[in-house]
Structures are given as structure tokens and as C-alpha cells.
Amino acid sequence: MLKELKRKIIHLIGLLIPICYYFFRERDPIAIIILLSLTAIYFFLELLRLTNKRAQRYFLTHFSSLLRTHEKQKITGTGYYLLSGLSSVSLFKKELAIACLSFLVLGDMFAAIIGTRFGHKKIIAGKSLEGSLACFIVCFVIGLFVAWLFPTYLNLKIIAIGAFTATIVELLPLGLDDNLTIPLISGLVMEISIYVGV
Numbered sequence: 755m756l757k758e759l760k761r762k763i764i765h766l767i768g769l770l771i772p773i774c775y776y777f778f779r780e781r782d783p784i785a786i787i788i789l790l791s792l793t794a795i796y797f798f799l800e801l802l803r804l805t806n807k808r809a810q811r812y813f814l815t816h817f818s819s820l821l822r823t824h825e826k827q828k829i830t831g832t833g834y835y836l837l838s839g840l841s842s843v844s845l846f847k848k849e850l851a852i853a854c855l856s857f858l859v860l861g862d863m864f865a866a867i868i869g870t871r872f873g874h875k876k877i878i879a880g881k882s883l884e885g886s887l888a889c890f891i892v893c894f895v896i897g898l899f900v901a902w903l904f905p906t907y908l909n910l911k912i913i914a915i916g917a918f919t920a921t922i923v924e925l926l927p928l929g930l931d932d933n934l935t936i937p938l939i940s941g942l943v944m945e946i947s948i949y950v951g952v
Contacts, residue, residue: 765831768859771839772852776903780848789843793836800833834933846941847948849904850916854941856900857893857920862932865889865924879927886925893917893940908944911952916944 771789778785802809804827814826835858842851869885877883897913920940928935 765835765859765863768835768839769856771843772855772859775843775848775852781844786840786844789836789840793833793840796833796836797829800829804828831931831933834931838934838937842937842941846945847907849900849906849908850941850944850948852903853897853900853908853913853916854920854937854944856896857916857940858933858936860896861889861893861917861920862924862936864892865921878925881925886921889924890917890921893920907948912944912947915947915952916940919943 775785803813804810838858839855842855845851846854865881865885865888868888869882873882873884875883877886894913894917897908897917901908901913917940920936923936923939924932
């Protein structure tokens with residue numbers, strides 16, 4: 755449990771993407787090129803780690819405490835997060851990209867922290883009602899903050915829909931890495947909600 759909490763806290767570094775994107779124009783080619791370059795470099799290093807025994811030993815010696823068991827032989831969550839960051843910035847409105855990436859970093863982190871410390875009512879796949887409530891509340895507050903920064907598309911309904919979607923995706927065992935699914939599904943649902951005039 756402590757190892758997982760340590761991982762979640764380190765994931766705060768992931769806030770660098772939405773924070774930095776704030777200073778770029780919507781779908782700014784420079785921001786996309788930067789993210790594309792970082793993603794390409796990361797996956798090159800991942801390929802090296804997974805195919806080269808010497809690189810793998812070095813990585814496991816220095817970073818194994820940050821990896822889940824299945825990540826030692828597969829792509830890490832960081833790779834999926836870079837993919838979702840690149841996709842969100844490329845596809846979604848600026849405020850939605852910032853919101854849905856922050857949903858992942860902070861909502862998922864608080865779901866783990868509160869669920870581990872106070873989670874007594876287990877609901878799905880070992881996850882707790884308390885953790886899910888924490889996720890929703892944090893995501894909703896993030897949505898309010900982003901709406902304050904960008905008072906254009908986000909309203910209370912869109913924020914609630916996005917926060918609820920992120921919470922459900924975090925809760926359900928979809929079989930895909932939540933670093934990919936939480937931002938992309940919540941961002942897509944908010945985009946569709948705005949399009950249909952919710």
C-alpha cells in the first residue's frame with residue numbers, strides 16, 4: 755500500500771503537462787511537437803528497457819520501487835500518460851485537456867489515498883466508495899478551477915459530467931491503463947456534452 759501511495763504522489767509530476775499547456779494556445783503546434791518528442795523519446799527508452807537485458811537490469815536496480823509488478827515487463831503508466839497527454843492536447847478544447855489530465859493526476863491520487871486510509875465500503879475490484887467519492891469531489895473542484903480560468907465552455911453540468919465520468923472510469927476494471935482511459939474518456943464525454951448543448 756505504501757509503495758502504491760508513493761507512486762501516486764510521484765505522479766504529481768504529471769501536473770507539469772496541464773500546467774505548461776496553460777501557457778500555450780489551444781492545440782498549439784509547438785506544444786504538440788514538444789509532447790510528441792517527449793513521447794517518442796520515452797517509448798524509445800521503453801523499447802530499450804524491454805529488449806536489452808543490461809538496460810533492464812539498470813532500470814530495475816534504480817527504479818523498481820516505482821513500478822507495479824506487471825510494469826516490469828510491459829509499458830509503464832508513464833508511457834500511457836504521455837500518450838493521453840498528447841492525444842488530449844491534440845484533440846480536445848484547451849480547458850477540457852487541462853481538466854481531464856488533472857482529473858487523472860489528482861482525482862486518481864486522492865482516490866488511492868482516501869481509499870487506502872478510510873476505505874471501508876468496498877464496491878468494485880477492491881476499490882472503495884470513500885475513494886470514489888474523494889475522486890469525484892477532487893475532479894469537480896478541479897473543474898470549477900479550470901472553469902474559473904477559462905469561463906467559456908465549462909458550466910456546472912459539464913463539470914459534474916466530466917468528474918462523474920472520470921470517477922466511474924477510475925472505478926471500473928476496464929482492462930486498459932487508467933492513465934490512458936481517465937483523460938481520454940472524460941475529455942471525450944465533456945466534448946460531446948458541449949457539442950449537444952448540455
